[in-house]
Amino acid sequence: MKLVIAGSRPLSGVVKVAGAKNAALKIMAASLLAGGVCRLSNVPRITDVDTMLGVLRGLGARVDVRPDGSTMSIDPSGVDRCEPPEELVKEMRASIQVMGPLLARLGYVRARQPGGCNIGPRPIDLHLKGFAALGAKITEERGYVSVRAEKLKGAEILLDIPSVGATENIMMAACLAEGTTVIRNAAREPEIVDQQNFLNRLGARIRGAGTDTIRIEGVKSLGATDYAVIPDRIEAGTFMVACAMTGGVARIENVIVEHVQALIAKLREAGAEVVEGDSYVVVRGPRRLRAVSIRTLPYPGFPTDMQPQFVAAMSVACGTSIVTETIFPNRFRYTEELRRMGANVRVEGRVAIVQGVMALSGAHVEAPDLRGGAALILGALVSEGTTEIAGVHHVDRGYEDLPGKLVKLGAAIERVTASERQVG
Numbered sequence: 001m002k003l004v005i006a007g008s009r010p011l012s013g014v015v016k017v018a019g020a021k022n023a024a025l026k027i028m029a030a031s032l033l034a035g036g037v038c039r040l041s042n043v044p045r046i047t048d049v050d051t052m053l054g055v056l057r058g059l060g061a062r063v064d065v066r067p068d069g070s071t072m073s074i075d076p077s078g079v080d081r082c083e084p085p086e087e088l089v090k091e092m093r094a095s096i097q098v099m100g101p102l103l104a105r106l107g108y109v110r111a112r113q114p115g116g117c118n119i120g121p122r123p124i125d126l127h128l129k130g131f132a133a134l135g136a137k138i139t140e141e142r143g144y145v146s147v148r149a150e151k152l153k154g155a156e157i158l159l160d161i162p163s164v165g166a167t168e169n170i171m172m173a174a175c176l177a178e179g180t181t182v183i184r185n186a187a188r189e190p191e192i193v194d195q196q197n198f199l200n201r202l203g204a205r206i207r208g209a210g211t212d213t214i215r216i217e218g219v220k221s222l223g224a225t226d227y228a229v230i231p232d233r234i235e236a237g238t239f240m241v242a243c244a245m246t247g248g249v250a251r252i253e254n255v256i257v258e259h260v261q262a263l264i265a266k267l268r269e270a271g272a273e274v275v276e277g278d279s280y281v282v283v284r285g286p287r288r289l290r291a292v293s294i295r296t297l298p299y300p301g302f303p304t305d306m307q308p309q310f311v312a313a314m315s316v317a318c319g320t321s322i323v324t325e326t327i328f329p330n331r332f333r334y335t336e337e338l339r340r341m342g343a344n345v346r347v348e349g350r351v352a353i354v355q356g357v358m359a360l361s362g363a364h365v366e367a368p369d370l371r372g373g374a375a376l377i378l379g380a381l382v383s384e385g386t387t388e389i390a391g392v393h394h395v396d397r398g399y400e401d402l403p404g405k406l407v408k409l410g411a412a413i414e415r416v417t418a419s420e421r422q423v424g
């Protein structure tokens with residue numbers, strides 16, 4: 001499957017953002033703790049959600065996805081397996097978010113250590129340190145990790161770095177622990193607040209998500225709830241950047257404006273006009289953006305998940321932009337492909353120096369990962385000629401039909417299979 005994109009058209013129109021991938025995946029995992037059937041809505045239709053459904057089924061949960069694809073029910077009463085399917089853990093790192101709930105529910109969990117991935121090594125040592133602090137015994141051998149605890153006990157946990165995944169995994173495990181757990185230097189991402197809200201609707205007693213100190217008072221058991229996942233701030237951000245860099249004007253709906261402030265500030269600094277509504281933003285791009293520098297940081301700083309798309313925008317901006325990646329060391333692989341499209345990007349360690357050019361030019365490129373793939377699509381929108389992008393499955397992991405939504409905004413994008421392309 002490839003995308004064929006004819007560039008040089010400004011985007012315009014209205015687009016609606018789907019539910020947040022990084023909230024939905026964790027809330028699906030958290031459903032394993034429920035004492036009954038949970039109904040989730042505003043779940044994005046993306047392949048990572050399909051993978052998480054596979055993980056839940058593999059553990060013995062009953063899941064039922066409604067025809068609309070974005071509503072599902074999860075019944076964890078039959079969960080009796082304590083090892084998430086190995087091939088799915090390999091495929092998607094977020095599968096390890098079932099470790100906390102399984103540990104709390106079954107007292108034991110075993111999983112393959114997720115290896116390095118395309119954006120760099122991503123260890124789970126902080127997740128494990130947290131489980132150990134709650135009284136679990138950890139054994140690691142030949143690529144597998146086993147975590148066992150007869151009874152988890154509340155504890156004070158200071159995270160060495162504010163890891164999103166570790167904060168969530170520990171928060172889930174601590175819900176059913178005896179006594180109170182305090183997570184300090186916790187990550188503050190909005191998706192963690194969403195998970196807290198979901199768990200509290202089940203009857204958990206969690207306070208402080210969204211700040212760097214989260215307090216979890218353990219309870220004996222949890223109930224069930226219906227819950228709507230928050231909108232995806234990274235999808236929203238991707239459309240905002242796409243619109244700004246093509247010199248278009250678009251209204252992006254289903255946005256929690258507070259969640260995209262870092263991006264709004266940078267887009268304004270770069271010369272775009274952004275109007276903030278109650279649940280939407282309107283972005284109007286200038287003829288050409290000005291170069292601005294960014295540094296990725298934990299929330300509420302500039303999100304690492306928007307770094308590649310922003311570099312794509314800066315590659316056609318006026319001037320030189322310095323982009324510093326502080327979260328994932330190896331997140332510049334896509335810049336090699338952008339360079340094939342004529343971008344002038346030099347990477348030195350954690351820094352990319354982007355010298356804006358007037359336009360990119362169509363080329364054959366390959367998406368190396370999810371957000372890198374989105375950056376290439378945005379680059380193709382401002383390219384002269386036609387760009388072919390392979391590796392689109394990476395993009396489908398985390399965006400609900402990004403090409404289709406861009407087409408509705410006026411982009412010229414076709415999905416073709418490799419054989420169709422040979423004929424055409």
Ligand code: UD1
Nearest residue numbers: 022094121122123124125126127163164165166305327328
């Ligand atoms: C989540 C998001 C991802 C986003 C990232 C940072 C999901 C499914 N993914 O990933 O899209 O880019 O937050 O906002 O929600 N680290 C350790 N030890 C650990 C855990 C993490 O050293 O045990 C390091 C990582 O290698 C990385 C940094 O901490 O350098 C941040 O990672 P973390 O916040 O955990 O990201 P994820 O939860 O994996």
